Amino acid sequence: MRDDATTVKIKTARGEREVEAAMGANLLGVFRANDIPIAAGCGGRGTCGKCGVITGGVKKLACETKVEPDMRVEIENEENSFAIVTDYAGGAAAAPPGECQRPRVAIDVGTTTVVLQLIDASDGRVVGTRSFLNGQRIYGEDVVTRIKYAGEGGLDTLNRAIRGGLLSAFCALCADAGLDRGRPEYICVAGNTTMMYLLLGHRCDSLGAYPFEPEFPIRERYTFSDVFGSDAFSCPVYLVPWVSAYVGGDITAGRLACRAGPDETALLIDMGTNGEMMLWSGDNIRCCSTAAGPAFEGGGIECGTGSIPGAISKVGLADGKFVCETIGGASPIGICGSGALDASACMLRGGYMDESGRMNDPYFGDGVVIAEGAGGGKIIFTQKDIREIQLAKSAIRAGVEIMLKVSELSADRIDTVYLAGGFGQKLCLESAVEIGLIPEALREKIRASGNSSLGGCVKICRDMKMMDAARALAKKAREIQLNTHPDFQDLFMEHMMFGQEDE
Numbered sequence: 001m002r003d004d005a006t007t008v009k010i011k012t013a014r015g016e017r018e019v020e021a022a023m024g025a026n027l028l029g030v031f032r033a034n035d036i037p038i039a040a041g042c043g044g045r046g047t048c049g050k051c052g053v054i055t056g057g058v059k060k061l062a063c064e065t066k067v068e069p070d071m072r073v074e075i076e077n078e079e080n081s082f083a084i085v086t087d088y089a090g091g092a093a094a095a096p097p098g099e100c101q102r103p104r105v106a107i108d109v110g111t112t113t114v115v116l117q118l119i120d121a122s123d124g125r126v127v128g129t130r131s132f133l134n135g136q137r138i139y140g141e142d143v144v145t146r147i148k149y150a151g152e153g154g155l156d157t158l159n160r161a162i163r164g165g166l167l168s169a170f171c172a173l174c175a176d177a178g179l180d181r182g183r184p185e186y187i188c189v190a191g192n193t194t195m196m197y198l199l200l201g202h203r204c205d206s207l208g209a210y211p212f213e214p215e216f217p218i219r220e221r222y223t224f225s226d227v228f229g230s231d232a233f234s235c236p237v238y239l240v241p242w243v244s245a246y247v248g249g250d251i252t253a254g255r256l257a258c259r260a261g262p263d264e265t266a267l268l269i270d271m272g273t274n275g276e277m278m279l280w281s282g283d284n285i286r287c288c289s290t291a292a293g294p295a296f297e298g299g300g301i302e303c304g305t306g307s308i309p310g311a312i313s314k315v316g317l318a319d320g321k322f323v324c325e326t327i328g329g330a331s332p333i334g335i336c337g338s339g340a341l342d343a344s345a346c347m348l349r350g351g352y353m354d355e356s357g358r359m360n361d362p363y364f365g366d367g368v369v370i371a372e373g374a375g376g377g378k379i380i381f382t383q384k385d386i387r388e389i390q391l392a393k394s395a396i397r398a399g400v401e402i403m404l405k406v407s408e409l410s411a412d413r414i415d416t417v418y419l420a421g422g423f424g425q426k427l428c429l430e431s432a433v434e435i436g437l438i439p440e441a442l443r444e445k446i447r448a449s450g451n452s453s454l455g456g457c458v459k460i461c462r463d464m465k466m467m468d469a470a471r472a473l474a475k476k477a478r479e480i481q482l483n484t485h486p487d488f489q490d491l492f493m494e495h496m497m498f499g500q501e502d503e
């Protein structure tokens, strides 16, 4: 051991690990260097409060803690068991045309999770699945934080983090099926534009600054080594075309997965930190992205957490008392996005706040206790949490209204609303309508579409002609710039109110 080094004993849900670290080193940096997963929403800026550890009986933030001699640390919010969405609408196999019978691999590179599926080309069946948490998460949970980190010298680190994870998952997927180097025919990858840039090792500065124009074009076809940084396999890699810096290939692929019929008028919404939407009616295809903030992913919420076991994912009121459901039925450790949405609806329904989102006394100052935590601590929902949900729901709803307006459609003309992602699967429709996130007229039209980005890649793996459809779609889609749209601010303010005030 070096003279300036010491040991750090790290207790996680899976046991204890001992690592060597320089005295005085930043503890979050030690976790990063040793691939120890911990929530680090703000990427170490000390603002999200997610990287909590207990050391010497005291709760501290890892990103603000220095390594001390023979330190013992317990991680509060380990994220190794994040719920990963691997299913999607339209997942049933369809026999693809064509003569080549070699297997193909579909990959969704999400900001949080990554999923790979092996497709048997002879019958279109999914014959293998591998998934993992995006290793970039410890450098920041959303694309904005990662763009910043990349711009501050972390580009190679982020590139290595995703490539390393992807290569080992790909090798494992192929090994499971006994596939050698030359066997897979091709790979189809979708992800948001930032994820694709980081995967390819491109600078991201242009994605993080006005006018948000991608600096580097993304080609459709790459070699295996271009993308994975390795010659372990020889098949080409196709990236699903994007529309813009903030409407990525994941939305293009998602649209392919959702398509029910040529005459359908529909809306696809992916409610992440960056809410992305696409609306199509015949040849008229519009899309936009709206800065919803991290609340729907449990970020920025006082007792917020990701979708991990113990996260409160449903909240209701029964006889004036809060009733909570957690992921996996574990003891509550925090509230994830869907739970926070439900909690907001309960605040409104139970008279804890008014429609403007102001909590009534005595809750304004201290918040409302909605559950007892695992260690007897209280899980509270605060005024600030309400504001976070309010901003997120208003950004999404204003985006929906503008998409409808620009497309000259009323909500009742929409046949289906596809909600993509894990949040869309867990979201309680009643709560979403009750607080005004979703217009009342769309209530009966909502379908959770799961990991639709992966679903679109699987479609391309079943039939390469779908890549032509993706290309045409990305070309045809017209993006609406919400931040410069004359109605956005008014609609945003209007929908800050909770409830369906406009109906």
Ligand code: FES
Pocket (backbone or CB within 6 Å): 039, 040, 041, 042, 043, 044, 045, 046, 047, 048, 049, 050, 051, 061, 062, 063, 064
């Ligand atoms: S407060 Fe430490 S990572 Fe955000």
